[in-house]
Amino acid sequence: MNLWLILAVNSIALGGLLFLLASGFSLIFGLMRIPNLMHGSFFMLGAYLGVSFLRLGAGFWPAAILAGLALAGTGAVIERLLLRRLTGKPQAQVLLTLGMALIVADLCLMLWGGDPIEVQTPAGLTGVVPVFSVVFPTYRLVVVVIAVAIAVALWLMLERTRLGAMIRAGVDDPQMARVIGIRVSRLFSIVFSLGAGLAGLGGFIGGPILSVYPGLDQDMLPLALIIVILGGTGSLAGALVGSFVIGFLYNFGQALFPDLAYVILFVPLLAVLVIRPQGLLGKLAP
Numbered sequence: 001m002n003l004w005l006i007l008a009v010n011s012i013a014l015g016g017l018l019f020l021l022a023s024g025f026s027l028i029f030g031l032m033r034i035p036n037l038m039h040g041s042f043f044m045l046g047a048y049l050g051v052s053f054l055r056l057g058a059g060f061w062p063a064a065i066l067a068g069l070a071l072a073g074t075g076a077v078i079e080r081l082l083l084r085r086l087t088g089k090p091q092a093q094v095l096l097t098l099g100m101a102l103i104v105a106d107l108c109l110m111l112w113g114g115d116p117i118e119v120q121t122p123a124g125l126t127g128v129v130p131v132f133s134v135v136f137p138t139y140r141l142v143v144v145v146i147a148v149a150i151a152v153a154l155w156l157m158l159e160r161t162r163l164g165a166m167i168r169a170g171v172d173d174p175q176m177a178r179v180i181g182i183r184v185s186r187l188f189s190i191v192f193s194l195g196a197g198l199a200g201l202g203g204f205i206g207g208p209i210l211s212v213y214p215g216l217d218q219d220m221l222p223l224a225l226i227i228v229i230l231g232g233t234g235s236l237a238g239a240l241v242g243s244f245v246i247g248f249l250y251n252f253g254q255a256l257f258p259d260l261a262y263v264i265l266f267v268p269l270l271a272v273l274v275i276r277p278q279g280l281l282g283k284l285a286p
Contacts, residue, residue, distance in 0.1 A: 003255070005134055006270060007252055007255055008134075008176065008248075008266075009134070009136055009137065009140060010140070010149060011244075011248040011252065011253050012132055012144055012247065013085075013137075013140035013141075013143050013144060013209060013242035013247075014125035014142065014209070014244045014247040014250065014251055015054070015141060015144075015147075015245075015246070015247030015248070016143045016146065016147030016148070016243070016247075017202050017205065017206045017209065017210075017247075018145070018220075018224070018227060018244075018247055019147045019150075019151060019240055019241035019243035019244075019248060020028050020146075020147055020150065020198050020199065020201060020202025020205070021040075021043050021198070021199050021202050021203075021223070021224050021243075022071070022224045022231075022239045022242065022243050023036070023041070023150070023151070023154060023198060023236060023239045023240070023243075024191065024194055024195020024196065024197075024198045024199060025039045025195055025199070025224045025227075025228055025239075026227070026228045026232075026234060026235060026238065026239040027191045027194075027195060027234060027235065027236070028188075028191055028195045028229065028232065029172065029190050029228050029233050029234065030102050030170075030171035030234020030235075031167070031171055031174065031184070031187065031191055031234070031235045032083075032090075032093070032171050032188060033090065034090040034093050034094055034103020035094065035097075035225060035228075036192075036195075037094060037097040037101050037220070037221065038078075038097040038098070038100045038101040039181065039196075039217065039221060039224055040101065040199075040216075040217035040219075040220045040221030040224065040256050041100065041101045041105065041216060041217045042071050042075065042195075042196045042199035042200050043201070043202060043216065043220050044072060044104070044105075044108060044203055044212075044216040044217040044220070045074070045104055045200065045202040045208055045218060046067040046068065046070070046071045046199060046200025046204050047119075047199060047200075047203035047204050047206065047207050047212040047216065048117075048203075048212060049066070049067045049070050049071070049200070049202075049204070049210055050063045050064055050066070050113070050119075050203070050204025050207065051063075051112070051117055051119060051204070051207070052065035052112075053066050053067065054119075058079070059122075060122035060123075061066070061122065063204065064201055064204045064205055067200045067201045067204040068197045068198070068201035068273045069197065069201070070200065070206075070220070071196045071197050071199060071200025071201075071203075071258045072193045072194065072196055072197030073193070074195065074200075075189040075193045075195065075196025076146050076189060076192070076193040076196075076232075078100065078192075078196075079188065079192040079193065080191050081190070082096060082100075082187060083096065083276055084185060084188075084189075086168075086275050088211075089186065091193070098282050101217060101221075104217070105215075105217060105218075107181075108214060108224065109214050112212075114117065114214050115213075115214035116212065117206070117207075117211065117212040117213065118155035118211050118212075119207030119208045119211065119212060120208065121139045121208040122139070122208075124137065125138045125139040125142055126138065126268060127130075129141055132163060133225075138221040139208060139209075140209065141245040142234075142246070142253045143205060143218070146283075147243075149196065150156060151236070151240050154236055155236060155237075165189070166182050166187055166191075167187055167191060167212060167225050169182060170184045170187045170188075171233075171234035172234075173242075179286055203216070205277040219280025222234060222262075223246055223250065223265075226242075226265055227239060227242035227243050227246050228279075229269060229272070229273065230240070230245065230268070230269055230272055230279060230280060231243075231247065231279050231280055231281055231282065232278055232280055232281045233278070233279060233282050234282065235279065235281045235282045237281050238279050238280055238281035238282055241280060241281060242279075242280065245268075246265065249264055249265055249268065250265060252264075253265065255265055
């Protein structure tokens with residue numbers, strides 16, 4: 001397989017992982033109107049917790065599910081006990097999430113050490129699968145399939161359920177949603193918990209590809225921020241498109257222009273902000 005195909009395959013797999021990180025983040029950003037600066041910490045903490053579940057004897061997929069559930073519960077507690085008390089104070093919320101991110105980073109360093117942890121690819125998924133004459137590593141293909149399945153499930157929830165209609169109303173116009181009786185604070189709790197759980201799930205699933213190491217949160221958070229701004233605040237479709245766009249830009253930039261990797265990421269972002277400030281698939285704020 002030549003370099004271009006390898007980079008393309010890796011970019012698709014990275015795009016799937018980034019969607020697990022960015023989908024919940026996009027909805028949280030859409031409801032809360034501020035960036036959750038500890039979202040990368042959810043990704044890293046999920047990876048470390050999944051490793052611990054593996055060491056306790058759980059299988060790979062049970063460990064992934066447990067890591068996602070643990071982070072969903074953690075997100076619910078943080079939102080209910082801390083963030084809800086700061087409703088209407090965006091600067092305080094930003095500072096709180098930043099402080100929590102630093103605390104989580106230090107806790108992970110204290111509990112799991114500073115050495116990178118390699119996560120083995122689950123048994124049965126170590127080979128390759130031919131896809132349209134391209135040899136695709138089996139595990140990376142599974143990651144993409146999981147990301148697409150979650151995207152479909154989230155879309156069905158948002159577009160075909162009462163809960164989804166309320167979430168969309170809260171994203172589009174939170175003040176009007178409150179007027180008609182929608183409890184936006186409860187919606188935020190649900191979305192925050194869901195976003196944290198997806199990030200934790202993605203963190204562990206990404207272990208065989210990215211490994212688990214201190215600073216993983218700082219590497220992933222800027223990518224999530226770029227995806228949300230690029231795709232559009234509160235837009236699930238925008239998060240999906242943005243994740244794969246950034247996956248390709250990041251991988252090809254790192255390989256071909258390592259000294260300009262972040263420049264390659266931010267130049268398209270600046271262009272989108274100038275031409276279409278609401279993002280590729282976002283809506284203008286009311």
